[in-house]
Amino acid sequence: MGTARSRLLAAALDLFMRHGVSGTSLQMIADELGVTKAAVYHQFHSKEDIVEAVIAPALAELEAVADAAEAQRRRNDRLRVALEGVVDLVVRHRGLFAMIMTDPQVGRLVRSRPPLRGLEERIEAVLTGPEPDAETLVNSAMVSGALMVAGLDPRLAGLDDETLRRHLTATVFRMLHVRRRATS
Amino acid sequence: MGTARSRLLAAALDLFMRHGVSGTSLQMIADELGVTKAAVYHQFHSKEDIVEAVIAPALAELEAVADAAEAQRRRNDRLRVALEGVVDLVVRHRGLFAMIMTDPQVGRLVRSRPPLRGLEERIEAVLTGPEPDAETLVNSAMVSGALMVAGLDPRLAGLDDETLRRHLTATVFRMLHVRRRATS
DNA sequence: GTCTATAGGGCGATAGAC
DNA sequence: GTCTATCGCCCTATAGAC
Numbered sequence A, B: 001m002g003t004a005r006s007r008l009l010a011a012a013l014d015l016f017m018r019h020g021v022s023g024t025s026l027q028m029i030a031d032e033l034g035v036t037k038a039a040v041y042h043q044f045h046s047k048e049d050i051v052e053a054v055i056a057p058a059l060a061e062l063e064a065v066a067d068a069a070e071a072q073r074r075r076n077d078r079l080r081v082a083l084e085g086v087v088d089l090v091v092r093h094r095g096l097f098a099m100i101m102t103d104p105q106v107g108r109l110v111r112s113r114p115p116l117r118g119l120e121e122r123i124e125a126v127l128t129g130p131e132p133d134a135e136t137l138v139n140s141a142m143v144s145g146a147l148m149v150a151g152l153d154p155r156l157a158g159l160d161d162e163t164l165r166r167h168l169t170a171t172v173f174r175m176l177h178v179r180r181r182a183t184s
Numbered sequence C: 001g002t003c004t005a006t007a008g009g010g011c012g013a014t015a016g017a018c
Numbered sequence D: 001g002t003c004t005a006t007c008g009c010c011c012t013a014t015a016g017a018c
Helices: A004-019 A025-035 A037-041 A046-071 A075-093 A098-104 A102-112 A117-129 A132-149 A162-174 B002-019 B026-033 B037-043 B047-072 B077-094 B093-102 B106-114 B119-128 B134-150 B161-176
Strands: none
Touching: A004 A025, A004 A037, A004 A046, A004 A098, A004 B106, A025 A037, A025 B047, A025 B119, A037 A075, A037 B002, A046 A075, A046 A098, A046 A102, A046 A117, A075 A098, A075 A117, A075 A132, A075 A162, A098 A132, A098 B093, A102 A117, A102 B002, A117 A132, A132 A162, A132 B134, A162 B134, A162 B161, B002 B026, B002 B037, B002 B093, B026 B037, B047 B077, B047 B093, B047 B106, B047 B119, B077 B093, B077 B119, B077 B134, B077 B161, B093 B106, B106 B119, B119 B134, B134 B161
């Protein structure tokens, strides 16, 4: 079963994805675990703390992806590393990124925390490059949305990680005109 | 300024997109208009009524797009008509479709209303065709997400309708391997 | 169409016993 | 770690005057 804390986070994530963050009350989380609200407050001091703990691991991984992408010398390699990294995260965490991107409350929280602030911008900068034209701007926005929804759509829930990863990668590369192989 | 009703709907849409539906209270809507909550309840009997009225026009247009697409004989034409129609809707309504697709509360509402129920499925069926393989399933899900976020992203807010429409169309066609011209 | 006033309930959060 | 009990707030919604 894991620790009380990890069971709480798992239940919270499930409810957040099904009802949204502001649509999920602490009472719902407590009911899901079969305990009272006060027991929830023993683990986390506020609802915001819960949201933060739920998204923290994925954001840390996203930061590592940004680091790895920015370290590449060639633009095509930066794109390739960023896209492969983000696809991998989306596949492994499925709905979590959809929750982060679509829920306005989560968005505010992410943007208010200094270490995370700018992470979005770093990824976007890798995808678009400096001074992007309209087409590049539109396409990179579309990639975000396309990946986000891929982790959410119930029709894709039955696909295994490897199949989903392969098709996602192929299509985002096609969207942004990225060459498939690393530059030798 | 328009009627009280239309001003209310405009204010509600703006707040729904900024804070989400469950993150928006009737008090916030009333404040935005400079009136009291009771004045809001004079126009609509419940919050759900407001949500329904906000999304109704766009959903009616979406239904017309589904009709037009299903009337095409060839698969490529069905795809082309559906995608061009949806792109047009997304461009003209911008954030509205993002709100419909991402907010769990709105999703429940849409799926609970019989005339609208199945509309999602009709559009999806046109995009995927019968018994789609994994790649087709993934790609059509990605198209939904890509279009959704395009209406939401603040970076694209400055683009005029025609520019946005052109790039969105080009990229979704590329995602789904659709030929650009109508079948003669 | 808009107001004041209020009902009734769920919310996040706290205190203190076990 | 979990409980009972409670606080104060804000929510949706209603009633009735102007």
